[in-house]
Amino acid sequence: MYAVRHKAIASNPVDGVDFSANSAQGRNRRHHPLTAEQVAAVAASIGTRHPREPGDRVQLQRIVTRSQLLTSNLQHPGAITLDICPPSWSQPRLSCHRTRVVPTGRTSERRPTSGMEVAGAVTTDTLQPLNGRRSTTVSSIVDPARSEICLVAILKVGADGASEMISSAPQSDYDPYTDEALLDPWLGYKRLRDAGSAVWLTRYQMFALTRYDAVRRALLDWECFPSRYGVMMNDGMNRVLRGNTLCSDGADHDALRSVLVRPLKPRALRPAREEITAEAESLVEKLVEQGSFDAATELANHLPVEVVSNLVGLPEQGRERMLVWAEELFNCFGPINDRTIASFPVLDEMMNYATTEAVPSKLKPGSWADGIHDAVARGEVPSQACPAMMIDYIGPSLDTTISAISNAVWLFANNPEQWDLLRADPRLMPSAISEVLRYDSPIQGFSRYVARDVDMGGVVLPAGSRAIVFYGAANRDERKYPDPDRFDIRRRPGDHLGFGAGPHACVGMNLARLEMQALFTALAKRVRRFTILEEEPRLNNVLRGYKMLRVAVR
Numbered sequence: 001m002y003a004v005r006h007k008a009i010a011s012n013p014v015d016g017v018d019f020s021a022n023s024a025q026g027r028n029r030r031h032h033p034l035t036a037e038q039v040a041a042v043a044a045s046i047g048t049r050h051p052r053e054p055g056d057r058v059q060l061q062r063i064v065t066r067s068q069l070l071t072s073n074l075q076h077p078g079a080i081t082l083d084i085c086p087p088s089w090s091q092p093r094l095s096c097h098r099t100r101v102v103p104t105g106r107t108s109e110r111r112p113t114s115g116m117e118v119a120g121a122v123t124t125d126t127l128q129p130l131n132g133r134r135s136t137t138v139s140s141i142v143d144p145a146r147s148e149i150c151l152v153a154i155l156k157v158g159a160d161g162a163s164e165m166i167s168s169a170p171q172s173d174y175d176p177y178t179d180e181a182l183l184d185p186w187l188g189y190k191r192l193r194d195a196g197s198a199v200w201l202t203r204y205q206m207f208a209l210t211r212y213d214a215v216r217r218a219l220l221d222w223e224c225f226p227s228r229y230g231v232m233m234n235d236g237m238n239r240v241l242r243g244n245t246l247c248s249d250g251a252d253h254d255a256l257r258s259v260l261v262r263p264l265k266p267r268a269l270r271p272a273r274e275e276i277t278a279e280a281e282s283l284v285e286k287l288v289e290q291g292s293f294d295a296a297t298e299l300a301n302h303l304p305v306e307v308v309s310n311l312v313g314l315p316e317q318g319r320e321r322m323l324v325w326a327e328e329l330f331n332c333f334g335p336i337n338d339r340t341i342a343s344f345p346v347l348d349e350m351m352n353y354a355t356t357e358a359v360p361s362k363l364k365p366g367s368w369a370d371g372i373h374d375a376v377a378r379g380e381v382p383s384q385a386c387p388a389m390m391i392d393y394i395g396p397s398l399d400t401t402i403s404a405i406s407n408a409v410w411l412f413a414n415n416p417e418q419w420d421l422l423r424a425d426p427r428l429m430p431s432a433i434s435e436v437l438r439y440d441s442p443i444q445g446f447s448r449y450v451a452r453d454v455d456m457g458g459v460v461l462p463a464g465s466r467a468i469v470f471y472g473a474a475n476r477d478e479r480k481y482p483d484p485d486r487f488d489i490r491r492r493p494g495d496h497l498g499f500g501a502g503p504h505a506c507v508g509m510n511l512a513r514l515e516m517q518a519l520f521t522a523l524a525k526r527v528r529r530f531t532i533l534e535e536e537p538r539l540n541n542v543l544r545g546y547k548m549l550r551v552a553v554r
């Protein structure tokens with residue numbers, strides 16, 4: 001079943017661990033990208049004896065530096081897919097990620113540097129879903145002496161049939177994660193939509209779902225497109241967040257979600273509504289008096305940071321970092337690129353806060369976070385789920401709404417006739433909010449593992465592959481929304497996918513809408529026109545919004 005399917009097998013197979021990249025030191029290090037032949041040869045050397053079951057032992061095949069990895073991954077995306085972890089995950093912490101490293105004589109003797117903590121065989125309980133690719137990484141290790149990410153790459157030869165399915169799917173070398181694409185994704189999305197219901201992104205070895213019907217179907221059909229293997233675009237993050245609400249399915253997910261959603265239901269939010277409305281009114285009054293302000297920071301940050309953090313009940317200590325965490329967390333969701341890698345270190349800080357600060361003795365009594373601990377005490381959710389559930393509140397409750405608010409200001413500044421419509425008829429507010437989220441979805445895309453072969457409008461996605469679900473692209477699908485690139489608050493796009501859909505649809509949507517409604521109602525009373533003075537869009541793998549948006553108001 002695991003027969004090698006690579007066509008080009010090199011005559012000089014790579015022999016076990018490759019030390020060339022690791023032995024080079026410091027600035028003079030020379031990187032030796034893998035050649036296509038080497039990649040094929042490593043795959044061949046693993047060949048038919050491939051780890052299948054948790055607990056199977058496999059030999060390390062290759063240790064590469066991060067830079068070498070990146071080069072190789074980019075040069076031969078069709079042949080090798082590797083995974084990396086943040087430098088802070090030094091060996092002793094690997095166990096947190098269910099990695100067991102069993103030293104073996106052979107590889108230990110061949111340690112490439114004295115600082116290398118780990119060498120040996122890795123057991124396959126670390127195996128991630130293999131994404132239908134021909135290869136994957138079993139584990140990643142770090143050389144703490146140099147804070148250098150080194151990688152243990154175990155190649156996997158894909159199951160029969162998967163590669164045929166992938167090669168017969170529409171292919172694209174488009175990279176939706178370059179700076180240019182993130183800033184202006186629309187034409188790229190259109191090309192992907194036009195290419196098919198699912199398009200294989202050769203660079204990332206994942207499918208892209210960009211049509212409305214395809215994205216919605218993937219979101220609704222959790223058995224075929226489960227979330228428990230993670231919904232991010234890299235295996236490291238998928239391991240870290242596994243087991244939180246976002247990354248779970250079925251009964252486990254129901255149990256976690258029912259606790260999280262309690263304070264976020266419309267009725268439960270009623271007491272908060274007054275506070276949020278009052279805060280919005282006084283903030284807007286102050287900003288309008290100033291005549292100009294930064295809509296991204298002064299306007300958009302206020303409610304999520306001041307009010308929502310209080311409702312969540314987190315201790316003051318460390319709160320000032322929450323905005324950084326939220327933004328970086330979303331960067332960590334991306335496929336492996338420089339932006340993703342640079343953001344990984346923040347995860348440790350965030351998890352540390354969740355485990356040491358967000359604890360019952362420090363949380364505001366009666367707060368949402370405190371409710372999670374109560375649910376643990378009642379046996380509704382397991383205690384191990386606590387830190388991840390804290391992240392469920394901290395991560396998505398800030399920057400998503402902040403982005404949505406700044407996007408809305410930008411859209412109303414650039415479409416003054418739409419602002420006039422809203423001011424003239426406040427009943428358009430719900431539709432206006434939906435249109436903002438459709439037009440410029442704050443979360444552009446997550447992903448889903450494909451659990452079984454599935455036909456998406458004639459394109460077959462093989463079991464084991466991964467598909468990026470681009471909410472942002474689906475919301476601009478001309479097959480669904482006529483003239484999708486026109487911002488029109490009368491459209492009433494209640495079925496937009498900006499909050500997702502299906503079992504994982506956003507639990508915070510009522511709160512997010514409440515915050516937006518409060519701010520834009522207050523603005524509509526006092527502002528006739530927004531004029532953009534200066535803008536700096538945010539560059540983030542997942543979020544779409546503004547880092548800075550200075551506007552004058554009159």
Ligand code: HEM
Nearest residue numbers: 245246392396397400401404498499500504506507508512
């Ligand atoms: C405009 C603001 C927001 C947007 C655009 C947004 C978007 C989304 C999207 C697209 C998903 C679906 C993820 C998936 O398909 O796997 C989601 C899920 C989620 N959101 Fe939001 N969100 C927003 C605000 C919030 C707020 C304020 C909170 C918390 C108070 C929150 C908490 C969550 C949680 C916990 C999930 C996971 C739900 C589950 O897996 O069952 N979100 N959000």
